[in-house]
Amino acid sequence: MTAYLIKRLAMLPLVLLGVALVVFLIMSLVPGDPALAILGPYATPERLAALRAELGLDQPLPVRFARWLGSLLRGELGHSVSLERPVLDVVLERLGPTLLLAAAALALGTLAGLGAGMLAALRHNRPVDRLVTLGVVLGISLPSFWLGLLLILVFAIWLGWLPASGMVAVWGDGGVLDVARHLVLPAVSLALVAAGVIGRLTRGAAIDVLGADHLRLARGRGVRERRVLMVHGLKGVLARMVPVIGLQAGFVLGGAVYIETIFQWPGLGRLLVDAIAARDLLLVQGGVLVLASAYVLVNLAADLVQHQLDRRTLGQ
Amino acid sequence: MTPRGLLQQRGAIAGLVLVAMVVLPALAAPLLPLSDPALTAPASRMLPMGTPGHVLGTDQLGRDLLSRLVWGARSSVAVALLATALAALVGAMIGILAGFFGRLVDQLLMRGIDVLMAFPYLLLALAIVAALGPGLANAMLAIAVANVPFFARAVRGAVLEIRHQDYIDAARLAGHGWAWIIVVEVLPNLVPTILILMTTTLGWMVLETAGLSFLGLGAQPPQADLGSMLGDGRELLVTYPRVAVLPGLVILVLVVGINLFGDALRDRLDPRLGPSRRREKSPMLAFTPAAESVPGVLAVRELRIRVPSNGGGATVVDGVDFGIARGERVALVGESGSGKTLTAQSLLRLLPTGVAATGRVELVANGSGPAVDVLAAPPATLRDLRGRRVAYIPQEPSSALDPLFRVGEQLAEAVRAHADLGPRALQRRIELLLTEVGLDRDAHLASRFPHQLSGGQRQRLVIAMALAHGPDLIIADEATTALDVTLQAEILALLTRLCTEQDRALLLVSHDLALVAEHCERVLVMYAGRIVEDAAAQILLRTPAHPYTAALLGCSPALGQPEKPLTAIPGQPPTVEELGARRPAQNCVFAPRCPRAQPACREHEPTLAPVGQRRVRCLFPLDAA
Numbered sequence: 020m021t022a023y024l025i026k027r028l029a030m031l032p033l034v035l036l037g038v039a040l041v042v043f044l045i046m047s048l049v050p051g052d053p054a055l056a057i058l059g060p061y062a063t064p065e066r067l068a069a070l071r072a073e074l075g076l077d078q079p080l081p082v083r084f085a086r087w088l089g090s091l092l093r094g095e096l097g098h099s100v101s102l103e104r105p106v107l108d109v110v111l112e113r114l115g116p117t118l119l120l121a122a123a124a125l126a127l128g129t130l131a132g133l134g135a136g137m138l139a140a141l142r143h144n145r146p147v148d149r150l151v152t153l154g155v156v157l158g159i160s161l162p163s164f165w166l167g168l169l170l171i172l173v174f175a176i177w178l179g180w181l182p183a184s185g186m187v188a189v190w191g192d193g194g195v196l197d198v199a200r201h202l203v204l205p206a207v208s209l210a211l212v213a214a215g216v217i218g219r220l221t222r223g224a225a226i227d228v229l230g231a232d233h234l235r236l237a238r239g240r241g242v243r244e245r246r247v248l249m250v251h252g253l254k255g256v257l258a259r260m261v262p263v264i265g266l267q268a269g270f271v272l273g274g275a276v277y278i279e280t281i282f283q284w285p286g287l288g289r290l291l292v293d294a295i296a297a298r299d300l301l302l303v304q305g306g307v308l309v310l311a312s313a314y315v316l317v318n319l320a321a322d323l324v325q326h327q328l329d330r331r332t333l334g335q
Numbered sequence: 336m337t338p339r340g341l342l343q344q345r346g347a348i349a350g351l352v353l354v355a356m357v358v359l360p361a362l363a364a365p366l367l368p369l370s371d372p373a374l375t376a377p378a379s380r381m382l383p384m385g386t387p388g389h390v391l392g393t394d395q396l397g398r399d400l401l402s403r404l405v406w407g408a409r410s411s412v413a414v415a416l417l418a419t420a421l422a423a424l425v426g427a428m429i430g431i432l433a434g435f436f437g438r439l440v441d442q443l444l445m446r447g448i449d450v451l452m453a454f455p456y457l458l459l460a461l462a463i464v465a466a467l468g469p470g471l472a473n474a475m476l477a478i479a480v481a482n483v484p485f486f487a488r489a490v491r492g493a494v495l496e497i498r499h500q501d502y503i504d505a506a507r508l509a510g511h512g513w514a515w516i517i518v519v520e521v522l523p524n525l526v527p528t529i530l531i532l533m534t535t536t537l538g539w540m541v542l543e544t545a546g547l548s549f550l551g552l553g554a555q556p557p558q559a560d561l562g563s564m565l566g567d568g569r570e571l572l573v574t575y576p577r578v579a580v581l582p583g584l585v586i587l588v589l590v591v592g593i594n595l596f597g598d599a600l601r602d603r604l605d606p607r608l609g610p611s612r613r614r615e616k617s618p619m620l621a622f623t624p625a626a627e628s629v630p631g632v633l634a635v636r637e638l639r640i641r642v643p644s645n646g647g648g649a650t651v652v653d654g655v656d657f658g659i660a661r662g663e664r665v666a667l668v669g670e671s672g673s674g675k676t677l678t679a680q681s682l683l684r685l686l687p688t689g690v691a692a693t694g695r696v697e698l699v700a701n702g703s704g705p706a707v708d709v710l711a712a713p714p715a716t717l718r719d720l721r722g723r724r725v726a727y728i729p730q731e732p733s734s735a736l737d738p739l740f741r742v743g744e745q746l747a748e749a750v751r752a753h754a755d756l757g758p759r760a761l762q763r764r765i766e767l768l769l770t771e772v773g774l775d776r777d778a779h780l781a782s783r784f785p786h787q788l789s790g791g792q793r794q795r796l797v798i799a800m801a802l803a804h805g806p807d808l809i810i811a812d813e814a815t816t817a818l819d820v821t822l823q824a825e826i827l828a829l830l831t832r833l834c835t836e837q838d839r840a841l842l843l844v845s846h847d848l849a850l851v852a853e854h855c856e857r858v859l860v861m862y863a864g865r866i867v868e869d870a871a872a873q874i875l876l877r878t879p880a881h882p883y884t885a886a887l888l889g890c891s892p893a894l895g896q897p898e899k900p901l902t903a904i905p906g907q908p909p910t911v912e913e914l915g916a917r918r919p920a921q922n923c924v925f926a927p928r929c930p931r932a933q934p935a936c937r938e939h940e941p942t943l944a945p946v947g948q949r950r951v952r953c954l955f956p957l958d959a960a
Contacts, residue, residue: 037450041459048466156598160590162542164549165565165583172576230688232734239685240800241722241752244714251737258739273457277546281569292550295465303465307458314455329739330784 023326027319038311039091043084046304052076057100057300096308097301101294106305110287114309117286119198120278121271123206128213128271129264135214136221137256140229141248151218158215164277167208171281174204184283205282209274213267220263221256228255258328265321269314347599353592357585361409369402373557381575394578395571403564404585410560411586414475414553415540419533421479422540426486427529431517433487434494445491448484456481460543464552471560474553478543486532493528494521534597538590545586561586631660631699632807632840633682633725638694640677640686640864642911649915652678652864655694656943659808661701662838664831666851666872668887669861672908676730678861679812679844683727684709684717698724703807723753726801730813732793735800736785742796743781749800768799772829791822795829802833808840816845827854848887852876860884863909863924870949880946880956882929904928923954931955 049056054070062070075083090097096106139151175183181203228234229252237247279288287306294302360367370388376397384392391400433444451459463477497503506516547553548562556563561582568579640652652674659665669675681692692710700706703724707716721727729735736745746765750756756764769775772795785793794814801809811830815823827843831854834841845851852858852872860868860881868881879885886904906928909917920940926932935954943952 034450034453037446038453041450041454042462045459045462045466048463050467156591156594160538160542160587160594162545162549162565162583162586162590164546165579165586168565168569168572168579168583172572172580176573232729232731233737235685235687236727236729236735237737237748238718239683239721239727240749240803241718241720242748243718243752246748251740254739255737269455270457272455273461276457276461277549280550291461291465295461295469295552300465303462307454307462307465310458311454314458315453318453331738331786 024323027322031315031319034315035312036088038315039088039308040084042304042308042311043087046300047080047083049300053300056298059100059298091308096305099294099299099302101297101299101302106302109290109302110305110309113285113287113290113306114313116284117272117275117279117288117310118313120202120205120209120284120286121268121275123202124209124271124274124278125213125264125268127206127210128267129217131210131214132217132219133221133256133260135218136223137225137253139218139222140225143226148222151222155215155219155222158211158218161211161215163208163212163274164281166211167205167278167281170204170208201282205278205284208281209271209278212274213271216267216270217260217264221260224259225252225256228252228259231255254328258325261321261325261328262318265318268317268321272310272314344599346595346602350592350594350596350599353588354596355592357408357589357592358412360405361412364405364409367405369405370399372398372403372406372559374398384577391581392577394568395575400578400581403559404561404581407559407561407564407582408585408589410471410554410558411541411544411548411562412589414471414544414560415537418475418479418482418540418544419537421475422482422536423486423529423533425479426483427490427525429483429487430490430492431494431521431525434491434498435513435517435521437498441491444487448487451481451484454481457543457546460547461552464547469552469555471548471554471558474544474547478540478547481543482536482540485536486529489532490525490529493525497521497524531597531600534593534600538593538597541586541590541593631658631663632701634658634695634697634699635678635682636695636697638678638681638692638696640674640681640690640692642677643689644911644915647915649911650864650917651911651914652681652692653914655861655864655866657859657866657869659840659842661807662834662840663857664834664841664843664855666848666855666858667842667844667861668846668848668851668858670846670908672910673861674864675844675861676812679810679842680727682709682808682810682842683721683725684712685727698807701807719753722749722801722806723804724806725808725810726804726806728794728797728801728809728811728814730816732790732797732814733785735797736793738785741782741784742788746781746796746800746803750803753804764803768802771802771833772796772799774799790818791826794818794822794826798826798830798833805837806839808842809834810842810844812844813846814843823850827851830854848884849876860887864914865924865952866943866950867925867952868949869943869951874949878957880949880951881925881953882931882957883925885957886928886930923952931957 046053052067052071053074053076054067055062058066058070071077075086078086094107096110098104099106099109102109135151135154139148142148171183174181182201183204229248234247234251234255237251238244275284275286276288276291278284279286280292283289287310291303291306291310294300294306376393379389379393379397380395382389382393382397384390386392389399389401391404394400394403429444429448433441454462460474460477460481463480464473467473467476503516503520506520511519544553544560545562545565548560549566551563551566554560554563559567564582565579565586568575568582571578635655635657638652638655639650641648641650655674655678657665667675667679677686677690677692680686682696684692684696686692694710696709698704698707698709698720704720707720709717709720709725712720736742740748743765746768747761750761750764750768754764765781766775769780774780774792774795780788780792788796798814809830814830815826818826827850830841830843833839841855843851843855848858848860852875855872858868858870858872858875859866860875860883862883868875868879868884870880875884876888879888883904890903908928909924922938923929923932923936923940926936929936933955941952941954943950946956
């Protein structure tokens with residue numbers, strides 16, 4: 020375990036470097052004068068010249084990347100034009116609510132998906148299986164932004180049970196219960212797609228695992244059916260599903276962009292949309308970088324958990 | 336058509352119908368009598384559904400909703416298709432180059448792909464649109480780029496599979512250049528894979544296009560697609576929900592249709608995940624206690640096993656009868672496909688799904704429990720006897736062990752299945768078992784995982800599990816076939832010794848007559864699902880009575896007799912299909928391969944009849960009393 024951990028941790032800076040490189044390359048796609056794009060048409064020539072020098076626009080691309088990387092390592096993500104604040108401060112402030120929403124959605128989606136997939140595999144080719152299979156197709160086909168609007172319409176507007184927006188700060192005055200009330204609708208909208216994908220893959224994995232010889236032969240040793248299914252079956256399925264769940268974190272973090280916009284959730288996703296609308300490129304860059312890094316860490320965690328579950332996965 | 340094909344057909348057709356409901360009007364949009372979707376009419380804002388001329392009503396600018404839906408779907412589908420094609424093209428190129436050239440090219444390209452995959456899916460598209468600026472074309476480009484890694488990986492995998500096929504090597508030898516080989520030999524083989532990948536991603540692409548437009552980053556007014564209509568309608572959610580709900584519904588119908596069709600297509604290629612053969616229920620006979628008078632440990636009566644086959648089912652084990660006495664060591668010998676493994680597994684009702692056994696498998700009442708018909712026992716009774724009264728050692732020991740659990744945990748589990756022991760007693764029992772099978776030298780063995788053990792160690796471990804509760808009968812199913820010859824002898828000697836010492840019966844299933852005959856007192860020879868000869872080992876080895884037994888002996892080398900000529904048996908044993916097509920008792924099953932077959936042998940099937948001290952299923956047994 021330790022050797023694996025060290026190996027994976029040693030890889031981490033390389034992956035993050037790759038992520039930074041991709042973000043840098045995408046931002047260098049900006050057509051025209053980046054300084055003008057960042058500061059907008061009303062910037063003074065002096066400020067434009069100053070920014071050009073700061074970005075090193077007269078330098079070749081590799082030099083610019085190295086300089087930018089250097090400032091990243093010093094924790095400098097630049098200054099947001101639209102918010103008139105350091106990008107890093109804004110991004111870190113908004114990261115918490117996004118992680119809360121994504122974690123809630125992923126937890127919900129995982130529970131629902133694993134449950135439905137296992138149930139379908141246990142009742143393979145029976146009506147329950149068909150129902151799950153159909154539900155899974157519906158889940159992965161639903162536009163989450165539309166589902167969010169429908170949920171608002173039904174539960175916030177017509178029934179008035181839950182708030183549609185108004186989440187200001189996670190650690191506000193309302194306490195945990197208030198946060199939870201605000202969390203339900205966005206988390207459910209975001210969870211459904213993840214539940215669909217996880218459910219579909221769980222069903223396939225569970226059909227494989229439950230048909231494995233070692234399960235049949237454990238029964239042949241007189242091991243109780245409940246233990247065969249809940250210990251050997253479940254661990255086998257989990258070992259295969261943990262990386263998939265890690266990948267779903269990516270869909271949930273990406274989907275947060277829609278859901279935060281719809282529910283006015285004070286997270287990074289909404290910040291990104293606002294920043295794009297305001298052409299605040301440094302803010303976009305910082306937000307993307309932080310979200311992508313969070314995703315890389317989640318996947319690292321998923322790999323470590325999988326290695327803990329199945330020791331045959333060494334290296335790769 | 337099989338029920339499975341029908342079901343897939345149904346999914347595929349339902350999918351196509353849904354897709355057609357959206358795509359056909361979108362394709363025909365210019366021909367349909369629809370008003371201009373961009374025509375604003377402030378006077379007729381928010382007309383309700385069913386207004387003459389506006390079936391679905393109008394929106395906040397008085398534009399006809401139906402017309403906007405049809406034209407919006409047109410843009411959405413077009414953008415999604417273009418993005419899919421672009422992603423497939425670029426992704427396939429990267430995948431082909433990486434897979435075909437391997438080494439450095441592969442490393443460079445795939446590390447790049449890995450980095451792209453390190454981004455949350457939508458975020459990459461969002462960053463690209465942010466840099467290029469909003470607009471439908473940029474959104475399309477962004478979505479295509481975000482999906483390139485998916486295509487690149489899948490296509491690379493497909494190329495790796497075919498890279499070393501004979502026809503590729505042949506083209507190389509023929510002196511063709513790499514470009515020629517890729518275009519002429521590789522690409523055509525990838526087309527089905529790529530098409531299926533495209534079908535399964537198209538749904539995502541529709542959703543992502545709509546998503547970017549929903550955020551205002553895709554279609555810009557007056558241009559509109561389903562996503563931007565949904566985004567605009569958001570403002571009116573409280574007052575006029577239909578303006579937002581309808582475009583979403585169209586997206587849903589389209590994507591569900593695409594996914595249903597894609598699933599049906601993929602299930603065709605990957606049958607494992609799709610609906611498969613119906614589970615055949617094994618007949619649950621009324622549970623009757625077996626007769627008290629049967630001597631010995633086990634009595635098998637009229638055992639028949641049916642497996643599913645193309646013709647609907649075949650009886651591959653037919654009328655097997657035998658008994659095993661207490662402490663007796665019996666070999667069950669036959670070629671692969673003779674039904675010996677199914678017979679062995681049915682003794683514990685461990686048959687694979689879909690395989691059904693009838694007849695009786697009676698465990699005789701004795702100190703370890705009452706008489707039981709294994710095939711008819713209720714689940715609780717069955718669990719109680721498995722591992723406690725009868726233990727099974729499979730051919731491949733690694734298939735008996737869960738790769739995710741330490742071997743100590745699995746041994747403990749086997750012990751705890753029938754013995755409620757405290758931690759210390761459990762530990763002592765485990766150490767005792769490991770010592771018994773000669774695994775006591777490695778102090779850390781219990782904390783290892785199955786893949787860290789050698790084949791011999793795994794087999795000893797499985798034997799230890801089988802011994803855990805001192806069963807009356809141990810079934811060893813080709814338990815040494817996977818091991819090398821010296822280990823084979825060692826394990827067999829171990830099994831024989833343990834059984835003799837503790838007065839347990841042993842059923843040794845094998846294809847190697849000479850090997851098992853050394854370790855057993857009695858031999859049952861099986862052919863095509865029937866026992867053809869049942870005799871004491873020494874008698875059978877010296878003077879076989881059934882021509883098949885004689886032939887088996889003729890084709891196994893004997894130690895110390897290097898000059899003995901080996902004769903192969905001509906012909907093949909009957910296949911499952913042939914057995915399925917057989918009329919009952921049609922002829923002697925061995926007659927087609929038998930050198931001594933007479934016309935009578937082809938007219939009816941002999942029974943397993945006593946001849947002297949043995950039983951033989953032959954009309955004309957060899958002279959051997």
